[in-house]
Amino acid sequence: MTSTVMNMTTSASVPTEPEGAIRGGTVTDRLVDANERYAAAFADPGMDARPVLHVAVVACMDARLDLHAALGLELGDCHTIRNAGGVVTDDVIRSLTISQRALGTRSVVLIHHTGCGLESLTEDFRHELEDEVGQRPSWAVEAFRDVDQDVRQSMQRVRTSPFLLHTDDVRGFVFDVKTGLLREIDVAA
Numbered sequence: 001m002t003s004t005v006m007n008m009t010t011s012a013s014v015p016t017e018p019e020g021a022i023r024g025g026t027v028t029d030r031l032v033d034a035n036e037r038y039a040a041a042f043a044d045p046g047m048d049a050r051p052v053l054h055v056a057v058v059a060c061m062d063a064r065l066d067l068h069a070a071l072g073l074e075l076g077d078c079h080t081i082r083n084a085g086g087v088v089t090d091d092v093i094r095s096l097t098i099s100q101r102a103l104g105t106r107s108v109v110l111i112h113h114t115g116c117g118l119e120s121l122t123e124d125f126r127h128e129l130e131d132e133v134g135q136r137p138s139w140a141v142e143a144f145r146d147v148d149q150d151v152r153q154s155m156q157r158v159r160t161s162p163f164l165l166h167t168d169d170v171r172g173f174v175f176d177v178k179t180g181l182l183r184e185i186d187v188a189a
C-alpha cells in the first residue's frame with residue numbers, strides 16, 4: 001500500500017469526479033490503449049500455466065514494489081499473489097494450495113516492505129467501518145506495528161497450513177522502498 005492510504009477515510013464519499021482522468025479519457029482507457037500496443041508486439045511464448053521456477057511470491061500490493069524487476073523474474077517464472085500488506089489470509093492459502101497442488105510450485109517467498117500503509121492503521125478501522133455502514137466486515141484489517149514480526153507470522157501461517165504440499169522452503173523478506181534491497185527475516189528470531 002502506498003503512503004496515500006494514510007489519508008484514506010472509511011467514508012464512501014470519495015470524489016465522484018474522474019480523478020484518474022487522463023487527457024482524452026479515464027485511466028482505464030489509458031491502460032486499454034497501452035494494451036493494444038503491447039499486443040501488437042506480443043509473440044506467444046508457448047508456455048503452459050506451470051511457473052518455470054516453481055515458486056509463488058506473496059507480496060504487498062504496494063505500487064512501489066515491482067516484483068519482476070526487483071527479483072529478476074521473467075514472464076512465466078512465478079505466481080504472484082498480492083494483497084494489502086502481503087498478509088497470509090485464507091484466500092492467500094487458497095491460491096498457494098492451487099499453486100502447489102495443481103500447478104507445481106514448491107517454494108514460497110513472502111515480501112513485506114518498509115513504509116507499509118498497514119502500519120498506520122489499527123483494528124479501529126473495522127469499527128469505524130461498522131459505525132459508518134452498519135455492518136462489520138468479516139475480514140481482519142491485519143494492521144501491524146513491527147514489520148519483521150509480521151513477516152514471521154506470515155511465514156508461520158504458510159508453514160503450518162495443512163493444505164500445502166511443500167512448506168520446507170518458505171522464506172520471508174522486507175523490501176526497502178528507499179534502496180530497493182531485500183532484507184531476509186529469520187523465522188526463529
Ligand SMILES: [Zn+2]
Nearest residue numbers: 001060062116
Ligand atoms: Zn504495503
